[in-house]
Amino acid sequence: MASSLLSTPKLGFGCMRLPLLDPADQTSIDLDQFKQMVDVFLEAGGTYFDTAYVYHEGASETALREALVKRHPRESFTIATKCLAWACPSKEVAQSCLSESLERLGTDYVDFYLLHNVGGARTAVFDAYDMWNFAKEQKAAGRIRHVGFSMHDDADTLDALLTAHPDMDFVQLQVNYLDWDNPVTQSQRCMEVAAKHGVPVVIMEPCRGGRLASLPDDVAAILEQARPDLSQASWAYRFCYELPGTIATLSGMSTLEQVQQNASEWKEAGLFSDSERAALDEALARLKTMAQIPCTACRYCVKGCPEGVVIPDILNLVNLELQTGDRNFAKGLYSWQAAAGPASKCIECGACEAMCPQNIDIIDQLKVAAEHFE
Numbered sequence: 617m618a619s620s621l622l623s624t625p626k627l628g629f630g631c632m633r634l635p636l637l638d639p640a641d642q643t644s645i646d647l648d649q650f651k652q653m654v655d656v657f658l659e660a661g662g663t664y665f666d667t668a669y670v671y672h673e674g675a676s677e678t679a680l681r682e683a684l685v686k687r688h689p690r691e692s693f694t695i696a697t698k699c700l701a702w703a704c705p706s707k708e709v710a711q712s713c714l715s716e717s718l719e720r721l722g723t724d725y726v727d728f729y730l731l732h733n734v735g736g737a738r739t740a741v742f743d744a745y746d747m748w749n750f751a752k753e754q755k756a757a758g759r760i761r762h763v764g765f766s767m768h769d770d771a772d773t774l775d776a777l778l779t780a781h782p783d784m785d786f787v788q789l790q791v792n793y794l795d796w797d798n799p800v801t802q803s804q805r806c807m808e809v810a811a812k813h814g815v816p817v818v819i820m821e822p823c824r825g826g827r828l829a830s831l832p833d834d835v836a837a838i839l840e841q842a843r844p845d846l847s848q849a850s851w852a853y854r855f856c857y858e859l860p861g862t863i864a865t866l867s868g869m870s871t872l873e874q875v876q877q878n879a880s881e882w883k884e885a886g887l888f889s890d891s892e893r894a895a896l897d898e899a900l901a902r903l904k905t906m907a908q909i910p911c912t913a914c915r916y917c918v919k920g921c922p923e924g925v926v927i928p929d930i931l932n933l934v935n936l937e938l939q940t941g942d943r944n945f946a947k948g949l950y951s952w953q954a955a956a957g958p959a960s961k962c963i964e965c966g967a968c969e970a971m972c973p974q975n976i977d978i979i980d981q982l983k984v985a986a987e988h989f990e
């Protein structure tokens with residue numbers, strides 16, 4: 617099953633930031649432009665469309681019905697959609713999402729169905745709502761072709777999930793060159809775990825939410841010097857296209873021009889030359905110097921914290937802001953990644969600092985995080 621999903625490196629069309637007619641109304645999708653975007657993507661050889669029950673408050677799925685499902689042969693594309701069970705008040709509501717998604721999409725089946733954002737405390741909700749068995753039953757009934765899950769958690773968690781659910785057809789992971797050896801995100805280790813289980817990967821966040829397409833000037837200059845003809849984003853995508861065992865690398869595209877550029881750079885993307893690889897390594901090294909907190913995510917500090925502050929996760933986001941200069945992006949991640957133990961819960965007891973092998977001024981950094989992200 618798994619190997620049949622694999623193909624040549626593929627660009628996937630993420631439908632979470634579609635063009636809008638009214639920027640204040642997430643449901644006001646510019647269908648005329650979206651239809652052109654869909655057509656250009658298909659003409660370039662793309663097939664994978666990624667949406668979710670919640671994207672654009674449900675309008676992403678209905679827009680796909682209008683722009684894709686009604687206008688192109690069903691076998692010429694694949695659709696992935698997702699259920700966020702942890703955001704649902706009951707098992708019944710969570711399990712009703714699939715029927716509603718199919719109705720909105722105007723199709724009898726989806727090619728890929730994801731239990732979305734498994735990991736952390738959210739896993740228990742998927743378990744409690746019996747979503748794993750539900751998805752498998754729906755697959756047997758023909759309403760889902762491939763069942764998988766997405767996860768923003770560490771490699772050990774992924775290993776445990778794939779061990780507990782060996783019949784998953786695929787998994788969706790956050791992978792990009794900035795997170796590759798990040799001690800919290802662990803992109804490389806997660807890819808290795810997926811390979812160990814023989815499970816192919818859909819890559820999300822190849823550009824780190826657009827951050828790798830909008831690099832600091834001195835970092836961008838390194839890449840531009842190596843290949844003045846390529847966009848910053850193309851470096852991030854090519855890094856992912858080279859990885860084995862992937863189904864698609866998702867790009868959340870918002871304009872016709874983005875689709876044209878991404879599709880053309882995808883088609884022309886070859887393997888990195890030695891000099892390009894060296895330029896990317898140099899750019900990455902420069903980016904990493906901007907991360908000033910030397911946390912290795914060893915988690916020694918976490919065990920002794922009486923308030924359950926999720927210290928390494930928070931420090932990782934402080935670093936992310938330092939690396940990217942984008943506070944709002946880090947703040948958005950903080951809203952759920954630090955929900956279980958936000959920085960403001962710190963009572964300054966000092967137990968964590970006594971445990972930290974890196975001698976990090978954790979208490980002061982938590983104050984920064986609380987001020988920036990809460």
Ligand code: SF4
Binds near residue numbers: 922927962979982
């Ligand atoms: S100083 Fe704050 S973060 Fe550190 S252990 Fe004490 S309460 Fe937890």
Ligand code: SF4
Binds near residue numbers: 910928
């Ligand atoms: S003990 Fe120090 S290095 Fe380890 S996770 Fe905590 S803050 Fe990071």
